[in-house]
Amino acid sequence: ARDVGDLALLLSVLAGPDPRAPMALGEPGHRFAAPLEPTPRALHGLRVAWSLDLGGAFAVDEEVAVVTEQAGRLMARHGARVHGAHPDLSEGDDTFRTLRAWHLHAKLGPLLAEHPGELKASLADNIRAGAPLTGTDVARAYTQRTTLGERMRQFFTHHDLLVLPVSQVAPFPAEQEYPTQVAGRPMASYLDWMRSAYLVTVTGCPSIAVPAGRTPEGLPVGVQLVGPHGSDRRLLEVAAAFEAAREQG
Structure with missing residues (x-):
């Protein structure tokens, strides 16, 4: 979407x-179509949890870290408690x-069985990774997903919003399948560099990616705003406020 308002219109459909x-x-979907107020006022008093890497859960390139920190400071200047x-x-x-x-x-x-060797290696590896899984493995994963959902519910009783990077790296060349390292840390597989997303x-919470700044080379960097389950409309309002705050500076 070009902006948060466009995304709200899309969701209404x-x-x-x-x-x-x-x-x-x-x-009903039409609840998303109500006009968003393009003003930073919605940030005032918001309880914002800011995190660069979820406590060391993933690596983040320095240029992304700088923009993410600037996003937190911007919200604080407009009245959020960050x-x-x-x-x-x-x-x-x-x-x-x-x-x-x-x-x-x-x-x-x-x-994959019908066309061995015709799928790209990273996709084939991901497909094969599911072959040895047992019912116990899948049940464990679903149980953990429930645990994560409950933990987020509790987290959002003390916070209104979680802010963190969308991607751990700035945009890279289209011909490069994935970054082989982030902040000097090797990325062993196609999935390693997208942990931030x-x-x-996997928590099931709504999240919206919004432009937050650019690298010194002019590449766009975004942050994701995460809210509690069911807060999609409210999250759009906060994102629109963040968008307006960036315009004001």
Whole structure:
């Protein structure tokens, strides 16, 4: 989306209950279409937990770290109560990788068997990682996902928002499959460099990525704003406020 307002409009079309998805949330999608107030006022008094790396859960390049810190300072200047804090998502890595591999193997395993050697190596490796998983492994991952969800619920009783990097690195060349190192730390696989994103995804909490600044070379860097489960509309309002704060400086 070009801006938060565009994203809200898109959600007003996409979101909402549907008989083909009986487990979907019941709120109508048109609630997202209400105009967002393009002013930083929504940041005032907001209890913001700021974290660079979720307590050392992943590496972050210096140029991304600088922009992420600037985002926290910007919110503080506009009245948010910003302090360093983060939830414990230590089970997130095993949970995400187990469920991802299980789903990939179930969906794409037959395709890989039919066309060995034709899928790119990183995808083939991810699919094969699901083959040895047992019911016990999958049950453990789902149990951990429930634990993560409850831990986030408790975290958001003390905080309104969690702010952290979207990506651990600035944009890299399209022909490069993935960064081989981040902040000097080797990335062993295609998944290692995106922990900042999937550790949030696996909690089930809504998150919105917003532009936050640029590197000295002019490459865009974003931060993600994360809210409690069910706070999608509120999160859009906060993101619109952050967008307006960046325009004011």
